[in-house]
Amino acid sequence: MNVQEAIDHYLRQVKRSKSPHTLAAYQRGLSAFADSLARSKAKIDVNETDIAALSPLWLETFLNQLQKQSVSTEHLYTTAVAGFYRYVAAQEWAAVNLSTLDFELGQRRSLGKRLHVFPESSLETVLEFMQSVAEQPAKTLPQQLTQRRDAALLFTLADTGLRVSEACSLRRGDLDWDHQRAVIVGKGNKQAVVRFSGRALGYIDAYLKVRVPLDLGQGRQGVLPLFARHDKRAAKKVLPISPRTAENIVTRYVVQALGEEARGTITPHTFRHYFVTRAARRHDILLAQNLARHESINTTSGYTHLSETEIDQAYAEVFDELPPPDEDSPPGKTLDQ
Known part of the structure; x- marks a missing residue:
């Protein structure tokens, strides 16, 4: 069995347990994974390579090529590929070192905390x-x-x-x-x-x-x-x-x-x-x-990308318009206090 055939088996399993949208996302993630292997120095062809050769080190190649993707896409694609690795290990089609897999994923999650520059x-x-x-x-x-x-x-x-x-x-x-x-x-x-x-x-x-x-x-x-x-x-x-x-x-x-x-x-x-x-x-x-259509405003806050200049301007509009304190009042206190 080659790698692509194993991917097809895994996606059929996903289809039975996940929503159509999740299945489509996993398909995109694994397609991107296959493309990254083909573009790597080793030029791995998933249609020609036996599944027994599957290595967690391939994930490192994939993760390096996800640098330009958004953090959410990066997380989704790595979740799909990690699921594939674990599926292959469970089927005993390849001797996958899951500890190495977890290490690679752990490295990626820490990198995923980088600041996102909104284009x-x-x-x-x-x-x-x-x-x-x-x-x-x-x-x-x-x-x-x-x-x-x-x-x-x-x-x-x-x-x-x-x-x-x-x-x-x-x-x-x-x-x-x-x-x-x-x-x-x-x-x-x-x-x-x-x-x-x-x-x-x-x-x-x-x-x-x-x-x-x-x-x-x-x-x-x-x-x-x-x-x-x-x-x-x-x-x-x-x-x-x-x-x-x-x-x-x-x-x-x-x-x-x-x-x-x-x-x-x-x-x-x-x-x-x-x-x-x-x-x-x-x-x-x-x-x-x-x-x-976000249920939580915390989700919305993750979508907003205001520049420091815009935050400065908004702050000035709120606080710089406040009247100066009375000269007879001590700093930090109003006349009502």
């Missing part, structure tokens, strides 16, 4: 680039559909705070154009209201207008996906894009706008951080919590 200006550069691409004339209908869809997707992620799985699950009928919002079933199978900006709706409307000829041949319009595939395999069918496709779309424009070195620094989830940060900055963290 806000880079994300806005990507949005500006996306806007310019959307304005360019397309040579073919598929190209026009792809450009309009990608613009609608990126600005929807930026202005709604939707998780990537939620965005990919949107249907045309979910949108309430008059009230600029949609009712979705989000994390934990909870129903929620999501607001849409005029900017996002403008890009969605432009995209759907180009898609009219395709949609008309599909029957009921309301059940059609909001963001559809436009590859050759989809042909004239209106099929939803997957979260992995959405990630690839984001990565494509990040690389085009910022260069290859920016690959992995901005993901669909980064757009959610961007959304929450803007809501907290322009209003307050309670509004950001409600818009992000």
Whole structure:
């Protein structure tokens, strides 16, 4: 049995015990693990390498390549790979030293406490680039559909705070154009209201207008996906894009706008951080919590990325506007004391 076959066995086990979203996340994590092995100095091909050769030291290679990923992605991917290692050990397909595995993971968790530099200006550069691409004339209908869809997707992620799985699950009928919002079933199978900006709706409307000829041949319009595939395999069918496709779309424009070195620094989830940060900055963290649909405000605080300058300005607005103490009052006391 080779490594890829063992991964497939493990994912089938995960499918039986985890949610579809968790399964998809584990699939991405193990795919990234396989890619990192192929790019390593040893150039390990998971389709050719026997599972008996599995080594915890491979995890070190993977962890080093996760430096550009967010801490949450890093944690998720290492959890998936560690689960795979333990599964292989339980099946006795390889002599895995679990103590070495735990040591590698322990090292990573300590590194995971590093300060996260939020790429806000880079994300806005990507949005500006996306806007310019959307304005360019397309040579073919598929190209026009792809450009309009990608613009609608990126600005929807930026202005709604939707998780990537939620965005990919949107249907045309979910949108309430008059009230600029949609009712979705989000994390934990909870129903929620999501607001849409005029900017996002403008890009969605432009995209759907180009898609009219395709949609008309599909029957009921309301059940059609909001963001559809436009590859050759989809042909004239209106099929939803997957979260992995959405990630690839984001990565494509990040690389085009910022260069290859920016690959992995901005993901669909980064757009959610961007959304929450803007809501907290322009209003307050309670509004950001409600818009992000977080049960705990502690979760929201982890999403907000205010600069030291912004914190200084906010402090000055609150405290520097206080009247100076009366000259006859001792320091630290008011007249009422």
